[in-house]
Amino acid sequence: MTITSLTFIVFAFATILAYYVVPKKYQWCVLLLANIVFYAYAGWKAACFVLFTATSIFFGALGMERVLAKQKALFAAQKETLTKEEKKAVKHKNQRRRRRIMLFVLLANVGILCVTKYTDFALAQVNSLLAALGGGEVRYELNLIVPLGISFYTFQSVGYLLDVYWEKISPQSNYLKFLLFVSFFPQMTQGPISEYGQLSRELFAEHPFSYKNYSYGMQRMLWGFAKKMLVADVLSVYVANVFANYERYTGITTLLGAFCYAVQIYADFSGYMDIMCGLCETLGIRLKENFDRPYFSRSIAEYWRRWHVSLGDWFKNYLYYPIGMSDWSRRLAKKTKRRFGAHIGNTLPATLALLVVWTATGLWHGASWAYIVWGLLNGVFIIVSMWMEPVYVKWKSKLGLHDESRAFRAFQILRTFTLVTFIKVLPEVGDLRRGLGLWKHIFTDHRLPTGVGQLLEFADTGKLWLILAAGGSLMMLLVSVLKSKYQVRDLFNQLPFAVRIILLSCGAVLVAAFGGMAMYLFGGGGFLYAGF
Amino acid sequence: MDELLEILNDLNPDIDYQNEKNLIDGKCLDSLTILTLITEICDTFDISIGPKWMKNENFNSVEAMWKMIQTIQEEE
Amino acid sequence: MRDSKKALLATGAFVLLFALLSGAFLMFSTPFTHNYDWHLREQLAGKLDFLIVGASHGQCALNSRELDALTGCNSYNLCYDAEGNYEKQYLLREELTRNQIKTVVLELSYDTMQAAGTTGFTDSNVFTVMRMNSLADRMAYWLGHVKLDNKLYVYAEMMYLGFFEWRHPQIPFDAEQAALKGGKMLPGQDQSLPDEALAATHHENWFTLASFREETVNGFTDLIQLCQAHGARVIVAVVPVSDQCLWRAENLDAFTEWANAYCAEQNVEFYDFNLLRERFALLSDEDCYSTDPMHMSEKGARIFTEAFARIIQAAADGQDVSSSFYQSYSEMQWDSPYMARFQAE
Incomplete structure (x- = not known):
């Protein structure tokens, strides 16, 4: 499901509505259902990977807990008869058992991550080595599915497994609740990677409807859409021009293109975070902040x-x-x-x-x-x-x-x-050689641009888009500067209701019209970190 | 507790450890300092701090750290 | 006030203001751009009896004015760039309802039936919207006709064009264009590929039925059935692409086989004008095609429209026109000027 689409907006509103209509003790069920719908769009094959991770880690954690529980029961029953050394021996033996369970589940899941993400790279290195040694080649044609968000949910789940192993937390005994934690849809494509302790408190608590959460959340979502669609998607064109053809541009222009990339990736990634954190905020759920x-x-x-x-x-x-x-x-x-x-x-x-x-x-x-x-x-x-x-x-x-x-x-x-x-x-330029080439070009090409036109020649989308991207970037800078001293959202919400609604509607029209057009013209829609 | 305070002051003398209750959540100590702190505590008090104890609440204040040290000593 | 009531009020106010702001742009864009097409069709309402429906191939290849002169009909070329079946259906329904249409030509090509590829046939686009006259029509179309996945894109493009209309009208009403009655006449090409480059492209594009989208085929079937329901003669026609395109394509007989079977099943006439025996004599790449080898130039459209009119009139008179066509692309390719030029096997 493309996040920057009306389909997602409808999905988000449907989730919010269902969340507050059902009795509070079933709110987490609504979230689980939303996860299923979200993943259904990505494809059932990919969902199997998530199910494997959730199931293996769920049972692995419970298995480790059972070992500890048995140990506790044994010590309680034989408190008077067991010596210190015997207790130590039992602890040591159980610790080894728990470690075996943990390692088995950990390696299985990290193994899947490595195979799906790194097989091509590993085989390419093997082939390079074989070529250097005088011949031979490992031919392969792997059409491995890289499941949506595998790096994110695997890390999140492995974190949970290790926390249970280290006895920092008690494991979750409800499989569906654990599945919700692993597959929570706002986090699936780009994180944040949450700790079980913190996220579970948010997911499983009962959340009464709050106008403040709803309005703040919606405002934050709009801000996220603006960053992604008006800034990131437009800058992506300029950056692509520079990265593909930096040899054509002056060193200064190339440097400017590099700075555009820094702004683009921040707008893209933090824009996604704003959308998802905003959505969660409307549900009363606080996600971990990824940017400061x-x-x-x-x-x-x-x-x-x-x-x-x-x-x-x-x-x-x-x-x-x-x-x-x-x-x-x-x-x-x-x-x-x-x-x-x-x-x-x-x-x-x-x-x-x-x-x-x-x-x-x-x-x-x-x-x-x-x-x-x-x-x-x-x-x-x-x-x-x-x-x-x-x-x-x-x-x-x-x-x-x-x-x-x-x-x-x-x-x-x-x-x-x-x-x-x-x-x-x-x-990001292509490969290491081109990346180093870009660096070299910035430092060795001393031509001065003949004017603003040449300085900005990579910005070939026309004045309108350049103004929007520049304006959006300046807005982002202004907000960042204000954030150091003020709670910007509180400041905004002190404005009269009518003023707020007018500003938000104008912003939404700008984002939907021009942001939507930018997505179509410049091939946006996808998020940069969604491939991880 | 005095030995603990001495370790902390050696690492970063600019913090008011008696009153500061958010050493970790308030980002007063960075990860290198924390690692050094743990090594010093283990050496000084002859204990082993496992990952089980690596929670923010155990390091947010001098009192919390001291309580953790005592608990580990009892367990060992 | 309760939080939920406050939220409903705020959301309602926001949506209302959003709609009003959007409406302002869309209202201003109503009279301009492609909207002259709407005015033309309004003027001709009740008088048309012949429609041409399709995408850009049909838009460039059939000249309504010429067709009228040759056949005595009153035709309109409804084709437009990248028009999907949804849009075709919308416009067709409009014209079938208010005219006594006797003949409908549905333009078909192997690339329109395939998955996205280079043609980018989205199911909804702004061109149809711009061919509507009122804000109410556009809203009804956007709300009731455009799929959810495409709504943002269509909205954005409507607003984008509306924004530029604020500054100045994009395409003024043109009497010359109006006389064409739909369609688009392109200039001829001013360059051609050097021999070596052209030779190397032989059979580089493998056509496959596997890439047909079921949705697109179903949409096309809906068009046929709509026409048949109004009692119109339905002609499914492939307008000829340049020799260069055919030189590049391979396995097009699979398309012909499919199209013949499909049209027989739908009980409609089918003519693949790529296989017209006269094509090499009538339509040379240099004279009759634009810089884009898929689309005919104005000259090519005049020549082709004459051949087209002749064939369909003969068929209407009950004559067997099959001898005017090659039986297959495999047969046709031997007469291609490129075959002789490059002496390919």
Whole structure:
């Protein structure tokens, strides 16, 4: 189901209506039904994958819980007779059993993800290696379905499995409720990746109708549609022109095209989030926020705490901390601290954990060397910052730079935005070679555009669309700036009702008419992150 | 508790640990600091903090951390 | 006030304002652009007896004015670019209802029957909407006729054109165009492919029935049945594409076989003018086709309309016209000028 379509709007309204008409204790059933309808549009074959994940993890979690429950019952029954060592032995044995269950289910689901997403890439590497060794080729013709949102729901479900394994949460005993958690339709195509504890509280609670939730949610949905249809879809044409033909354009124009990409992808991804978070808000459900004014970050590390927050949190909780807190990591930290001091001792294990995390992050985004390099680049910047922190502190003190001075903050924001943009475009231009070629072109082509016309020659859609995209981008910037000081939505809702309705209707006409036309003319409709 | 405060002040002396109750939710401590903190706590108090304890509520305040340390010590 | 009542009020106010704002654009776009077609048909209402229905091939290939002179009928070419069966049905119904139509030509081609591909036959588009005269008609069409999946696109295009109409009318009323009575006359082509490039394109497009959309076939059947219900003679015709297109296509006999069987089943006349024996003599690529090799130029349309009129009149008089046609594309290809030129096997 295309999100930017009347079909989705009708579906959303039908869901909202049904949600508040049924008795509150059945509201979660309405959501499950909505999931089924949503997935029906995607195709039943893809739905089988979701069912497999939901079923295997549901029973895996219950299996682990049963082992723990039996252990508790045994300890309670034989409290007086069991010695400490015997208890330890039983715990150890059960822990191994639970680990076996967890690993089996984990590998099955991650395996499916890897096979559907990475088989082509893996086989291509094998063929390259065979070619380098002098011949041979693995021929293959795989028509694997890549189920809708597989990266998102697999990560979300695996997070749940690990939380149960680590005894952070108790497993859900109602299969249909668990299926709802795994397949919750607002999250299916682009996340956010939620933790079970937080999302389940929202999904299974009873939500009375609230005018504030309804109006705020609807306003947010409109804002999301505007970002996607008026900004992202139009900019996509300009960006495609630049990426396909950067050799034709001047270095400055190419750089401008790269910045357009940064705006496009933010408008696209955050626009989707606004639509889905807005819809959930009308239902009284709070989804995890995925963006927090990311382009105002002052460092790459901060950027990744503000961009695609749920993915960063997932990798932090399920990869970074487990690696960093492992026994071997702590032993390494201890040894290194003794020899080289506290800074190196603390930073080295974190460095190794970050290298793993960022390689995985790159692969998650795409099965290609370009994405792996992209991930590692991000990781390297963060790691270098960590190592250089004491040096930066000294430099700043010597140069008299204050962290909170406006000029320094502005410098950090612009620097980070430029760095992030450069890194972002690398895997998007086509392949690694072209990505590096684009970088080189920006730095080595010193031609100055002869005028605004040449500067903007990639914007070949006509003045109307250029004005809409630029205007939309400026609106987004204004809202982001205001958000640092104010609750923008509260500000808007302080306006008189008549003014609000007029502004919203005009906005909706603009979005439906021109946004709808942009989708048709420029081939929009799909979301960039929906392929993951 | 004093040893814990000493560890925290070594890591980041700019935070008022006595009054701050949102160390994690308020993003006062970044992930590198948290990792270092956990390593120091494990070494100092001779405990093992497993993933089971990695919840925001266990690290949001000094009191919460201290309670967690004591619970782990009892279990071990 | 209760929250739910507030929400209903706010939603109602929003929808009303949205409709009023939209209506303002659409009202202003009513008299302009393709709407002259509506005016023409209004003027001719009750007088027409011959209709041509189809998409761009038919729009360019049949000249109503010429047809009238040759056959004595009063014809109108309802064809339009990328017109889907829904739109064809809408316009056909309108004209069948207010005229005594004796003959309807339904233009058919192998590419219109296939899945999306290059022709992009969406089921609803703005061209038909623009050929309506009143806001009420357009709203009724959008609400009652356009599928849910296409509503946003049709709305957007209506509004987009309406927005530009605010600034100035897009296509003024043209007496010359009006005299044509529908249809579109294109200039001839001013370039052709060099020999090597052309030779290389031989049989590069494999035609397959598997790509036919059932929905499109059903829609076409609905058109036939609509015409038959009004007692009109139905002629299903394939207007000829250029030699270049046929040189590229392969396996078109599968199409002919299907079309012959389909039309026999529907009890309608079928003529594939691609297979007209005179085509190589009458219609050369250089003179009779536009820069787009699928569509005839004005000159080609005049020549073809004459041949077309001759064939259908002979058929109407009871003559057997089958000898005027090749039996198959396999037979026809040997007489293609390109075959001799490239001496292909």
